[in-house]
Amino acid sequence: MQDPHWWRQAAVYQIYPRSFADSNGDGIGDLKGITSRIPYLNSLGVDAVWLSPFYPSALADGGYDVDDYRDVDPKLGTLEDFDEMVAALHAAGIKLVADIVPNHTSDRHEWFREALASPKGSAARNRYIFHDGKGPDGSEPPSDWDSVFGGPAWERTADGQWYMHLFAREQPDLNWDNREVRDDFLKTLRFWSDRGVDGFRVDVAHALTKDMTEPLPSKAELGPENGNNQGKHPFWDRDEVHEVFAEWRTVFNEYTPPRTAVAEAWVHADRRARYASPEGLGQAFNFDLLKADWNPAQFRDIITKNLGEAASSGASSTWVFSNHDVVRHATRYGLPPADATEGRAGQGGGGGQDGSAWLLSGGSEPALDRALGERRARAVSQLMLALPGSAYLYQGEELGLHEVADIPDEHRQDPTFFRNRGIDVGRDGCRVPLPWTRDGESFGFGFSGAHLPQPAWFGEYAVEAQEADQASHLSFYRRALALRRELQGEEDFEWVDELTSDVLHFTRPGGWHSVTNFGSAPVDLPEGTVLLSSSPLEDGKLPGDTTVWLVP
Numbered sequence: 001m002q003d004p005h006w007w008r009q010a011a012v013y014q015i016y017p018r019s020f021a022d023s024n025g026d027g028i029g030d031l032k033g034i035t036s037r038i039p040y041l042n043s044l045g046v047d048a049v050w051l052s053p054f055y056p057s058a059l060a061d062g063g064y065d066v067d068d069y070r071d072v073d074p075k076l077g078t079l080e081d082f083d084e085m086v087a088a089l090h091a092a093g094i095k096l097v098a099d100i101v102p103n104h105t106s107d108r109h110e111w112f113r114e115a116l117a118s119p120k121g122s123a124a125r126n127r128y129i130f131h132d133g134k135g136p137d138g139s140e141p142p143s144d145w146d147s148v149f150g151g152p153a154w155e156r157t158a159d160g161q162w163y164m165h166l167f168a169r170e171q172p173d174l175n176w177d178n179r180e181v182r183d184d185f186l187k188t189l190r191f192w193s194d195r196g197v198d199g200f201r202v203d204v205a206h207a208l209t210k211d212m213t214e215p216l217p218s219k220a221e222l223g224p225e226n227g228n229n230q231g232k233h234p235f236w237d238r239d240e241v242h243e244v245f246a247e248w249r250t251v252f253n254e255y256t257p258p259r260t261a262v263a264e265a266w267v268h269a270d271r272r273a274r275y276a277s278p279e280g281l282g283q284a285f286n287f288d289l290l291k292a293d294w295n296p297a298q299f300r301d302i303i304t305k306n307l308g309e310a311a312s313s314g315a316s317s318t319w320v321f322s323n324h325d326v327v328r329h330a331t332r333y334g335l336p337p338a339d340a341t342e343g344r345a346g347q348g349g350g351g352g353q354d355g356s357a358w359l360l361s362g363g364s365e366p367a368l369d370r371a372l373g374e375r376r377a378r379a380v381s382q383l384m385l386a387l388p389g390s391a392y393l394y395q396g397e398e399l400g401l402h403e404v405a406d407i408p409d410e411h412r413q414d415p416t417f418f419r420n421r422g423i424d425v426g427r428d429g430c431r432v433p434l435p436w437t438r439d440g441e442s443f444g445f446g447f448s449g450a451h452l453p454q455p456a457w458f459g460e461y462a463v464e465a466q467e468a469d470q471a472s473h474l475s476f477y478r479r480a481l482a483l484r485r486e487l488q489g490e491e492d493f494e495w496v497d498e499l500t501s502d503v504l505h506f507t508r509p510g511g512w513h514s515v516t517n518f519g520s521a522p523v524d525l526p527e528g529t530v531l532l533s534s535s536p537l538e539d540g541k542l543p544g545d546t547t548v549w550l551v552p
Helices: 031-036 038-044 079-091 110-117 179-194 241-252 269-275 296-313 356-360 370-386 415-419 456-461 473-487
Strands: 011-015 048-051 095-100 154-156 162-164 199-202 260-263 282-284 318-320 390-394 503-508 512-517 529-533 546-551
Touching: 011 473, 031 038, 031 079, 038 079, 038 473, 079 095, 095 179, 179 241, 241 260, 241 269, 269 282, 269 296, 296 503, 370 390, 370 473, 370 503, 370 512, 370 546, 473 529
Parallel strands: 011 048, 011 390, 048 095, 095 199, 199 260, 260 282, 318 390
Antiparallel strands: 154 162, 503 512, 512 546, 529 546
């Protein structure tokens, strides 16, 4: 019988499908490419794959503008290819989590095309959020709200009405007060669950339900997106959204084992547990470590608080350092903490090392210490893998890949770049196709070029370059994931106080220890046998920027 609780402490590997592996040489990763690399995923030792959107899309937002929720983009394959991929993953013992995008469709979705062709007040327009404009001729938007990607959150149609889009104008927001919208998404959840999908990652889970009662408040009257607005913000984190997810939970529980879900919800920490409740989605992303400085006190506070929240809600916590929306953490940790800027659009602000200023400089300022970044990335990844809860890994982090900062403007694809020139470079730098071989036109990504240009230094980080090197980043990840699976037990956790504030030390069931030195000076280790160290020990001591696991 399958374990219904597999997700509680799973290692989940995020695949951005267009940049993972290209099977047909068109420069775009595809489903057959993923299937061909399942032996690699199996050797890595992950429990599940989270597949970013693979639906038909014009790529106005990297696939998060969905034309059809129950099909595969022809550039990526077919439904038959999807079924073959799921079967191959399951045969390798790997679960599949599919990305779902419920806040908005694309402007090419059949519903939106029908809405534009229908009159004001029609049932077709009621699936979306259409409002009359302000001013004597309605030429001013209904409110002064901003889109997450920059510019106004409203777009005027040919007949003079305006539709709302919290993200790109090609992503019209759905009206979740409409029963037809809710029922259609229940149909979509069943469609993919019936095809073997084990769970769902819910994009912008905190934005579905909205209060569009006139008069709409001005943006000066709005609270912050991730502030504690007590469920009263017009479009972020409203209490009513949990009615939607309670219905989804009913669908999930129709299956054996129940389908799982994790919310992408950039909300105040005090509100996160509602998304992760057993009556709702079951888990919610915890991005707090991702935004933290290289600071052991911050890490300890974040870990303590999030484990406490998970225990109180009956969920398990989630941990993540990189994904398709943020600067890769090998790069962030190689930058000085003074790079404290606003976070990327829509990502709830940044910590002291979010990399925004570095990206704007094309990767020249401040200076990046690659070796330090990689050393720290291994240390925090090993720390994360020791924590109770699910660990979410992003494709390429197991290779120690850095962010690509110097993509020429003419090759950029992210709408945040085009809507915020000079302010936000966008997210293309973490979406550059993976290097599989040392050489070749696309470093083994495919047998032709790649849809985003790969830098020359990618070859030294390629899978082929690291495969046989026991000291490589890849070998380290493989050992860490294998050990994690062996050591994993109950979700208990206990801090061990240290004499120095630079060290984080905790124990897990079975008596094994995780010790991380955030400082620069080597420190003594407790007595025991070292199982894994993210960097070599120095005369039996734990050096700075290093994590070790040991048993007494």
